[in-house]
Amino acid sequence: MSATIEIGQTKRSSKDLIKAAVSGWLGTAMEYMDFQLYSLAAAIIFPKIFFPNFDPVVGMLVAFMTYGVGFLARPVGAWFFGRMGDRVGRKKVLVITIMLMGISTMLIGFLPGYAQIGIAAPLLLVALRIAQGFGAGAELSGASVMLAEYAPPKKRGLIASFVCLGTNSGTLLASGLWVLLTLLPEEALMSWGWRLPFIASIGITLYAMWMRRNLKESPVFEATRQQNDADTAAAAVAAAAPAGAVATAVSQPVKTQRKGKSFVLAIALRIGESGNSAMIQTFLIGYIVSALQMNKSVGTLALLIGSLIGFATVPLFGWLSDKFGRRSMYRALSGFQMLFAVPALLMIQSRDPLLVSLALIIGLSVSVLGMFSVQSAYVNELFGSRNRYSQLAMAKEIGGVLSGGLAPMIAAGLLALFTNSWWPIAAMMVLYSAIAFVATFFAPETRGRDLTLAEDAA
Incomplete structure (x- = not known):
């Protein structure tokens, strides 16, 4: 007999x-x-494949610029898909984003290099990187929102951390593949070896799409939609009621608080993690x-x-945040990395x-x-229910x-400027760590917060 999660009038089983x-x-x-x-x-x-005519250090800098282009596309995707997720639901958006990301990644594996088609090669690489970033802009945020809104409040830190285990799995898989690829002869690696993991990623995409098409909508979104429907009905009654009768017959719709403080704090918290990750x-x-x-x-x-050690540290820190609070744990971790x-x-x-x-293992698995x-x-707990997806996605991607x-x-520019x-x-x-550390002194403690509340926490 599976347990039941009930939020508002919406029920979901443990399955x-x-x-x-x-x-x-x-x-x-x-x-990831x-x-x-x-x-x-x-x-x-x-x-070497797309920018062979540059000095090695400059070539690395240009290659990292194409990497950065994908990040520039992410806020646009966050804005577009985040708004869609708040209007039509988390599930539909998550199907679209995984499809867009997966196809773009696969096509990178089929790209000819500069030696074959000249300048068109890096231009196509940038185009696919933009498409990749556009889909990714709402992918992590959508998965995070969906899981946090499913989780029981007392175990939300632990359960929501499973999204991070997904990022860890992606890093582990990619790193494992690259360890194997580096064993190839240089010529094989540069000609066809590097293409294999990009092409093979379509398998994960197809399975994830199938899973998401069979997933029920977030219970918090359903509860919020029910409240929106009630507010709309109340407004219709108010419009039709005689003057003076409205105040006693109809409650006024809940207004979503939008001060912006939670948004700024979310950006700052994200900077500490994302900057060090990159x-x-x-x-x-x-x-x-x-x-x-x-x-x-x-x-x-x-x-x-x-990444392997992360399979232990991720749920551990999620559980610790349920026990001791989000703010204290984030402050300790960002302070440690600083x-x-x-x-x-x-x-x-x-x-x-x-x-x-x-140094790399500690920085990745702990910080x-x-x-x-x-x-x-x-x-997730910083934002109100009606704008959570869009606000969270934008904050994460801007950060x-x-x-x-x-x-x-x-960093590559500073390395060249200050001669290594x-x-x-x-x-x-x-x-990066200090920005997140300072933000924890302005952010509220949100452990166990009711995610159906319309107002932001800060």
Whole structure:
């Protein structure tokens, strides 16, 4: 006999919750596999395939620029699909976004290089990256909203963190594939090997689409729609009632609070996680290979190990946020990364494979995945029910552009400007962490908040 989740007049069984969790896991796994495949390819492969006429460091910078273009498309997708998700439901949007992302990723694997079609090759790469980013702009947010709105309040931190496990699975899968690919001879890797994971990703896409088409709508969205219908009926009664009779016969519609404070706080919290994620999972992988001249398998293997450890740290930090609160956990994690940035860069500068790997593993499995885990419930709880999807998606993507999307380009530029000095890279990581750390002193505690409330928490 399955348990029942009841929100408003809407009921969902524990089986529905499991379906929502698997659906969110697959979608975010797909998104972050795309993210990691592209970021690793931008660091290792794309400079030679699509930008062969540039100096190696400049080629890496240009490749990271195509990576950043995808982030610029994400806020547009967040605005478009987020508004759609608040109007027509979470489920329909999640089917569209996974399809758009999956097809774009697959087509990257079929692109000819610069040697075959010249300038058209990088232009097509940018076009597909934009399409990828447009769909991804609402994918993670939609999965996060859906799962948080399904979860029982007392276990929301733990259950919402499963979305982060999806991102971790995508990173793990992509990193594992790249570890295997780096074993190929250089010629095979550059000619056809790098294409395989992009093309194979369509399998996850098709299964995730099937799952989502058979998923029931979020109970919070259904409860909100019922309230909207009641408000509309009340307004119709009010319009038809005699003067003076309305006040006693009809309650006024609930107005959604829209102060904007929750939006700004969500951006700041996102910057701490996204900025460090891009530095660790994208820039530092290329830096280790290009600037430090280390074997390319060192970084990818470290990310693989960090992702495996994340399967323990993600639910742990989600559970801890249920026990001790979202704000205190986010403050502790962002504060830790702020203090760890300089030691991490010193470990990387040693060129010792063990120390380099340890720096990346701790940064990924504790700091980045820890913040992401807590954020999955925290940011959802900051917003009211009627605009949650659109506001959350925009906040996440604007924060992602300001940090994760620009971080590799800025870091590569600083590396060239300061002649391979490590301290500007550490300073960037400290700054990203500090922004999130300070935000926790202005954000409210939201643990256990009723997600059907129309007003924002801050």
